[in-house]
Amino acid sequence: MSEKSAEVDASPELPLGTTPPFARMHKWLKRGLFVCLFGLVIEGALTVPALAVWYGWPSLSLTEICSELMKVRYSDDTLECTQPYPLSGPPFGGAPEAAGQQTAQDRWGIQPVPGYPRVGFRELVHIHEDRQAAGNG
Amino acid sequence: MTSLTLDQHQDESRRAQKQADRWLIAGTILMGTLVLGPLGLPVFCRGILLLRKAQRGGLSVRPMMVTLIGYVIILDAAINSIGWGLDIFANHALITRTIFTAWGNLMDGGYFWHYNELWIGGAGAPGEKAWIIVCIAVVFPMRIAAAIGFLQMRRWGHQWMIVTCWFGLIAWMGYILNMTMYADVRYAGVAFPVLGWWLYNIFYITPFLAIPYLHTVNREIFSD
Numbered sequence: 001m002s003e004k005s006a007e008v009d010a011s012p013e014l015p016l017g018t019t020p021p022f023a024r025m026h027k028w029l030k031r032g033l034f035v036c037l038f039g040l041v042i043e044g045a046l047t048v049p050a051l052a053v054w055y056g057w058p059s060l061s062l063t064e065i066c067s068e069l070m071k072v073r074y075s076d077d078t079l080e081c082t083q084p085y086p087l088s089g090p091p092f093g094g095a096p097e098a099a100g101q102q103t104a105q106d107r108w109g110i111q112p113v114p115g116y117p118r119v120g121f122r123e124l125v126h127i128h129e130d131r132q133a134a135g136n137g
Numbered sequence: 138m139t140s141l142t143l144d145q146h147q148d149e150s151r152r153a154q155k156q157a158d159r160w161l162i163a164g165t166i167l168m169g170t171l172v173l174g175p176l177g178l179p180v181f182c183r184g185i186l187l188l189r190k191a192q193r194g195g196l197s198v199r200p201m202m203v204t205l206i207g208y209v210i211i212l213d214a215a216i217n218s219i220g221w222g223l224d225i226f227a228n229h230a231l232i233t234r235t236i237f238t239a240w241g242n243l244m245d246g247g248y249f250w251h252y253n254e255l256w257i258g259g260a261g262a263p264g265e266k267a268w269i270i271v272c273i274a275v276v277f278p279m280r281i282a283a284a285i286g287f288l289q290m291r292r293w294g295h296q297w298m299i300v301t302c303w304f305g306l307i308a309w310m311g312y313i314l315n316m317t318m319y320a321d322v323r324y325a326g327v328a329f330p331v332l333g334w335w336l337y338n339i340f341y342i343t344p345f346l347a348i349p350y351l352h353t354v355n356r357e358i359f360s361d
Contacts, residue, residue, distance in 0.1 A: 016200045022353040026202055032346045033205050037181075039340035041174040044216060048172060048232075052238040066235040069242060073249060087230035090258030097229060098254035113249050113321040118328060119242055128139070 056125040069126040070099065072116050076103040146197065153191035154198045160184030165208050169215030199290060206347045207288035213343045214277035221269045228258035244333040246323045247316065262322050264315040276304050278296040299351045305344035
């Protein structure tokens, strides 16, 4: 009668390559990997729609959202997103869209601090509409 | 009851493995595009189920953990590369300008602050471009190549998965410490600072889940 060797990794339940001391760890790593897989896929799919809706789509078109964000970024209400941007732009040698800008509000120093305001849920829609009303009025 | 000869068993196993891999590869390619992810996930899961069925049927197929780690690491690298590739090579496309600056405004000011002002365009946060370029040019291609070798159950694949996943420690620490040094640029005026970034990016820790397995798996299952 032989004792079952503790070293036998021929146990039918253990996957190939997994030995008994590490079986539990491998099981939990597998579960973690599945969580990461599903997490990556779901958040990846939701990223574009969630961002679009947060920043005003469909009330604002993508180009309008782009322009509004540029206005916030560089604290300049006259800026617009040139669409389509010429193919000669970066990284193919041409000037980027914000080249030479002078209006951005920053506290400069070794660690710069941006000065733009926080943008809330669909706040860009109100900002856009207010500006249009002010322009018409 | 008929039993298979060794040759028949090996042929049957190879066939089952190839069939599962077709679904797994297709699924990973779709998921790697980010936006087509929901289409890719069921395709990928079918591959996993086929593999599990083959395993339970007694066929000699790749262990599930090796499959999972290999493909998830490839997916992780692909998704990162797509995002950062757009930042380098397509930073003036409408979708990039809108969605990246939107993401930046929501979670990481590095992708909002002075976006598209650098000569090369894209994210202008201090140090960011260096990390982007080294990751998409060195870290992720090496990791994908290693994962392919790993999925083929090669010894070099296993070894280089260990190396390239440990790269991830440098990449994560370097990237996060750089963000920390310029925390105001990254988080001032952002809707969901710090916690938002971590909740979004925590799913990219896959290399750190792979490392303990890579060091404790019985290496004999990988052949030259």
